[in-house]
Amino acid sequence: MSPMMNIAVRAARAAGRVTMRYFERLDAVNIQSKSRNDFVSDVDHAAEAAIIETLRDKYPDHAILAEESGSHAGNAGGDKMEWIIDPLDGTTNYLHGFPQWAISIGFRERGRMQLGVVYDPLHEELFTAERGAGAQLNERRIRVSQRRGIEGALIGTGIPFKDQSQLKVYLRMLEAVIEDTAGVRRPGSAALDFAYVAAGRLDGFWELGLSPWDFAAGALLVTEAGGMVTDLAGSERYFETLNLVAGGPKVQRAMLQRLRPFLGPDLPA
Structure with missing residues (x-):
């Protein structure tokens, strides 16, 4: 160290x-x-x-x-x-x-x-x-999982619970992501969710409206473990947008494909 x-x-x-x-x-x-x-x-x-x-x-x-x-x-x-x-x-x-x-x-x-x-x-x-x-x-x-896509993947998430204005769009996103996966988990600690992605325990993770202290350390864990972290538009501006998608490269890209259609005036990247 x-x-x-x-x-x-x-x-x-x-x-x-x-x-x-x-x-x-x-x-x-x-x-x-x-x-x-x-x-x-x-x-x-x-x-x-x-x-x-x-x-x-x-x-x-x-x-x-x-x-x-x-x-x-x-x-x-x-x-x-x-x-x-x-x-x-x-x-x-x-x-x-x-x-x-x-x-x-x-x-x-x-x-x-x-x-x-x-x-x-x-x-x-x-x-x-x-x-x-x-x-x-x-x-x-530790390394992220090498899963080749979202099929059979175990995905982590966080449900909007403070500001529920995005709850309806989130639930539509959940419906789109959960199809074909092994399941979606919501443990309740974003920092640990990112750490678990880095360790390969979760294949991917997404959450809306996080704060910088929720993901600053965890996002680096994922990228240093060989994974990818972006916002919903696929850019690295997540410190600005505060919406994050993380995972092994192929799972992360597959998640983005399912999440991008929900971008719009009510849900910025």
């Missing part, structure tokens, strides 16, 4: 200790509603604070974009170096004791992702990727 990756992993493990400590006594966790179906807890804030403290100790000039505390500007040009943090991806799962949640930390330089960590402390699975160095799970190389 590079020195920067070591720091990112240290930060992820610090947040993992926080989340695991609270997970054994969820009845004592203070929960607030940010918006409809969007919750935040003491755990999210404490885990995020642990990550930021670790990163700031080594990289005090770098900018930070964090889900709970927002943007932290960099100093002396450090705004071109940015950490993108989700301290607890899958908060709703976590608060219900559902074992599918993770910590996500990504780093980008001048708008280009360079490093990603997705850590599942409950199952002790650490997914890491550095640009040009491949992707790993617990220090073993």
Whole structure:
């Protein structure tokens, strides 16, 4: 691991200790509603604070974009170096004791992702990727699946649950994708969904209206594992459109063919 990756992993493990400590006594966790179906807890804030403290100790000039505390500007040009943090991806799962949640930390330089960590402390699975160095799970190389098409593929997704204005078009997309597949799964943590695509556990994944901290690390995991990540139009502008399609190359292209017809005024790329 590079020195920067070591720091990112240290930060992820610090947040993992926080989340695991609270997970054994969820009845004592203070929960607030940010918006409809969007919750935040003491755990999210404490885990995020642990990550930021670790990163700031080594990289005090770098900018930070964090889900709970927002943007932290960099100093002396450090705004071109940015950490993108989700301290607890899958908060709703976590608060219900559902074992599918993770910590996500990504780093980008001048708008280009360079490093990603997705850590599942409950199952002790650490997914890491550095640009040009491949992707790993617990220090073993991982690759996307080599499935040749969508037939028989296992696909992951996320159902629009915060803003349901796109629910009808999403359901039409689901109907188009699910045909011929082995099934579609909606576990509830986008960071882990991307990590599972990178590890070949899922053949593909798509979701609408994500936030950068949901996919910054995971998208790099997929591409470094030999996969493809685009928006619905097939471009790499997904940090702008926030709609993503990921998978092994052939599965990803097959998914795009089924999803593109739904693009329009009500559903931008």
